[in-house]
Amino acid sequence: CGQVLNLVGISSHIAIFCQVMAMDPAVGILEPPPEFVNSAQSPNSMHPQQLIKGLANDPGSNSCFLNSAVQLLWHQELFQTGLNQLTSHLCSGHRSCVFCALKVVFTQLRFSDRPTLDAGVLRSALAAQFSDRFQLGEMDDSAECLEQILGRLHFHLVRQQQPQQQCTAGHCITHRRFGMDIQEERACPRCGFVQPGPRFTQLTHYASAGALLSQLRHMGIGRANPSPDVFGLGLRKVAGAGDLRACPKCGGGGGGGCLLLRRKLLSRPDLLCLGLVWDSDRPSGADLGDLLANVGSTVTFGQLFDWSLDSGGPANPASALHLTAVICYSSRHYAVFLRHRSANTWSCLDDSRVTPLGPNWCPQVVDRCVANRYQPLLLLYARDPKHCTPLDLTAAPRRTELISQPMAATSTQSAASSVAMPLSSAASSSQQSARLGGAASYISTRKVESILRLQRVHQIESRKAQQQQQQQQQQQPAFSSTGGRQRDSGFSDQLEASQP
Secondary structure (H helix, E strand, C coil): CHHHHHHHHHHHHHHHHHHHHHCCCCCCCCCCCHHHHHCCCCHHHCCHHHHCCEECCCCCCCCHHHHHHHHHHHCCHHHHHHHHHCCCCEECCCCCCHHHHHHHHHHHHHHCCCCEECCHHHHHHHHHHECCCCCCCCCCCHHHHHHHHHHHHHHHHHCCCCCCCCCCCCCCHHHHHCCEEEEEEEECCCCCCEEEEEEEEECCEEEEHHHHHHHHHHCCCCCCCCCHHHHHHHHHHHHHCCCCEECCCCCCCCCCCEEEEEEEECCCCCEEEEEEECCCCCCCHHHHHHHHHCCCCEECHHHHCCECCCCCCCCCCCCCEEEEEEEEECCCCEEEEEEECCCCEEEEEECCEEEEEECCHHHHHHHHHHHCCCEEEEEEEEECHHHCCCCCCCCCCCCCEECCCCCCECCCCCHHHCCCCCHHHHHHHHHHHHHHCCHHHHHHHHHHHHHHHHHHHHHHHHHHHHHHHHHHHHCCCCECCCCCECCCCCHHHHHHHCCC
């Protein structure tokens, strides 16, 4: 039986390979040109602009969200090399296996000389795997699509249904490259009491764009006077702010202490997905300019978390992560901005349109985003490949096993799926996720809780800014003896108290 099953798996891969080489009209696979097949020249040795190809988005297909996610993965050298090393997996069959479909799309991007390709085979596989998301012709969220693709790759390699489970497999490209193993705890800075929290794994680190903007402006930073070096520290400040609880040992209020949220990163991923949650789908040009101009080109996990395995700051090449891709959203449409590492140039990939921009993030990319009202939703940072650990293929599958039916995966409607969602909508989504129960709703429930906390922080910041503005209108601002404005001792002191 095992030999027969292995033969079936081999025949399935032969069929997929034949589709790639012979152009199956039903699936839309493109034929690689003979000069690429017969030539010894590697595509990586070509000029960077020749490697960038667009992806088709026909009228009514609404595939811009998928195209942005695919382009982001394809242009990451670490991910592309790792996926190329993985040859066997648990296959869910023709037209429904995300692993096989992604391999087919990457083969087209590598060998085809056509300027515009089609990722429809991956769209069909996602539609077959998820009954409530990513259906043909329907619009969806690009960040959610990226996470679900990574989750399915995890299942095809490790046979775990839920990617939020702690994965120790050395060949799992999802967790070795993207997985953040986080341990939460709450500590009282007054009495030293520590309350242990949950331990979980996340693929994307979310932050509130509104709270981050408020924090940057509180520090006197904007588009006119940017300071990208403080971007990582600003993210850590807004991540734990607004979630203060009374200390059970020394009490809260009346001079008592409060528990501050602390996060420890117990893993060392090579890629960082940073998601920004907006409370409006039409932010002003000033908000976009102030935020985009202060996006750090380099961050470290030591800036984002209270403790991490990386030592040293951005000056340490082994711990520095560099900005390589940004997925943006505007008027129900997604586009991705990519930086080619070897040429050090930025390009805008808007479906089939590929537009070179220049070597600098600011002002070239920033000006284009502000002019087209592009909201940054997902930022991808990558470690230098010289300082990354290769995948351990010792326990990787040696042969492809074919399952009889596709896995009927479900993707719950999370709050992160919407670019702009009111608080009531997030609460109803949380109740919907809670009704599903079990591990299947764990990720979506955590996202909803995280985004609700981020929205509460932004509301606190907005009320505080309004109160300060009203006070300034009623009376003249007070100045200290040193000539500077007296620092507000409210919410900002609580943010600074959370720093080590």
